[in-house]
Amino acid sequence: MSSFTRRVLGGLTAAAVLGSAFGASAQETPVRIAYILADSMLPALYAQDEGYFTEAGLAADLIAVQSGPATVAAVVSGEADVGYAAPIPPINGRLNGVPVKMFLQLGQEVAPDKTYVWIVASRASGITDMAGTEGKKIGFNANGGLCELMWRDHLTAAGLSIDDVQPVVLPFPEQEAALQQGNIDATCTVNPFYASMTSNAELGAVMLATGTLVDLSQPLMSDAFFASDGWLAANGETAVKLAQVMDRARKELLADRATLEATAVKYMELTPEAAKSFNLPIVNDSMTMTADDVQRILDAMIKTGMTTGPLNGAEFVAEVEY
Amino acid sequence: MTRDRRIALWGLSVPLGLLVLWQVLALTQSTPLFPGPVKVGVAIWSNAPVILSELGITLLRAAAGFALACVTMIPLGIFLGRVRILGVILSPLMDMLATLPPPAIIPLVMLFAGTGDWAKIVIITYAAAVPLVMNSYEASLSIHPMLSRVARSLNLSRIETMRLIDWPSSLPMIVTGARLAIASSLLVSVTSEMLLSTNGIGTYLQRSQETFRVDAGLAGIAFISLAGLIVNAGMARLERRWLFWHYRDKTGD
């Protein structure tokens, strides 16, 4: 048997095993999590690897999807129990009649040094500050995401509005090439793309702003777990177990740099060099979420015209004590 | 005539039945993410002006891409048919290109053509190219040998042969290719706008998704389908007018 045939057979067996795995898990509580591949989700992937979910009596199924709205869709359609995204998709969902609530915050930003999102201009664009973006082509990854809020907030602070620039929606991975080729002048980005841009000499990245909001004197939630109202009402215990597993994995990853880097290499497919500059966006030790945490985001959305108020943060949160 | 009309009317019961089924399904779901046809109808009514202006932009791009593909790809296909060896070598390439999903191609095209109108037109041209090249290639291969002999006996020059014999006899097949190409330029124009969005119906759909307005999104889809229907009907009409001789032969035999 040639080595190729053997590999093909190996692949077939693996596919068969994968297929049968769906039918397994009788006594454990199933919890299906739809997520976008981002940094603060890493502890969940790590916990899955280490078997922490199983130890807690949970059978976790992690489903990667491409966008924040898709995670909401997965939760609402019943394909997933829990969603992981930036807070804006579940907020937008609830504003449009989709009954979901956030219950754990997985990442935060705070000034001055714990910020994880940047606005960057190319040297060729000649832009040196936020005011310079007027009339220019600016990129962000999706409408109704944290990056849109970031642009709006920082533009407002510079005396401009989103109508003074030409927005181009472009997925994160394509932004660096678009900047370098002059298709956009400035963009909102995250790691590992930011690190890649700053090390690109030809691009000559100029950092214009960092942090989702201009005012980051208090920690601002950047990622959250959310679920439908119905699921939260019926599965309080599972939510607590989920929080405990996440807590354990987060603590281990924060304490052990080598494991963190290895996990980033494994799941985000970072190169080992890129993983060296990788950090979990964690400011608060606790993942508990309060109405105030959401209210700050809502207020910023209203102030910058992303939505109309008044809105009450408490309606978007289900507090989970773990 | 009346029988035809009766069939046409009764035939309507199939799509209507599906609509009713959809409405019933929607009523059993409590979420706004599964709207029924009634809600979509309301959304069509309230979003029509926006959708139409965005759709106009999309159709213009699709037309530009399609025209560009026609001008470049039909001659290329005929050329490949004439220079046999090139055609043989390149035919797997057509299969390969046909399989590449547009979302995978778009980042590559962006490297060369940017994110503006031009990039989208290039992608549309690419999508329209495959059926056009394939069909004009096949057409120029399958020209009946008899026709060439007729040309020779009439002492036609090379140019005259191509204009009077090759072109009309490969036309029906090229038109079939053009039909497929129109369909794929429409499809890809929407897709490209969803991935490199600034404006157009694709962007509109994307935005509806991001704001959870599924009814508005389905309204947009309804207009895309309508545009497709109109374009296809128009194409069928032109085909009957220009290729009447071809159909006459077919039905007469």
Next chain:
Amino acid sequence: MNAALQFAERFRVPLCLLLVFGIWQAVHLAGVVPEKFFPSMPEIVGAFWRMLSDGTVITAWVTTFLRALIGLIAAASLGIALAILSDLSPVLSRGIRYVSDILQPIPPAAFVPMAVFMLGLGTKLYAFVIILVTVWPPYLNGVTALQAVSPVQVNTGRMFGLSRSQILWQVRLPAALPEIFTGIRYAATISLIAVIVSEMLAGRDGIGFMIYKKVYAMRSSDVFALMFLVACSGVLLNGLVALLRRALTGWHMRMMERPE
């Protein structure tokens, strides 16, 4: 000339790949686009080899290819069934035609985001998307071909005392098969695209998901290697359809004396 043509015919896939690789490398060397985003051919081949030796690409490929194959078989059967239904009743024929006219112009990429809301991310979504886009070519070709079966053949069948359904199964369907296969061949390509697009949008596995992950990790050589793999899979799927076509409708090709 003839020998060269035969050579080209036999080795057209490798020759074609060689040509593509050559052009790619030339573009790379010309430096139109920064190297970071447009890796050289050796890098891409190396990346492919790496993924092949750690086994990831094979598992993913098998998953994707099986999905496309199953989707294609389901859609082709459904398409032929619809064509036969249309043949039985003019009213149904008209009705199904209305539905196909309405649904056909809708791009899968437009439908997927909405379908995700309505059908979730699982098998339902895959089945819906693949069938929605793949069913039309076999159906449309089937309808045309069933109608175009020559009256001589049908009358011959009648003379032998065959019933209406026997004529359908034993005379008209076999006569229509070659044209139906042209539709299936077209559908094969689309089904592969549809599977990959769905995997990109909502995935746990498969080549589409793998491309998505590699894109986010900025591993451009891996991404392009996977794209070449997809392109070759298309050729393979087409080849499978062609084989089946030869097995089922070989008589037709021999009759027409046209190789292919």
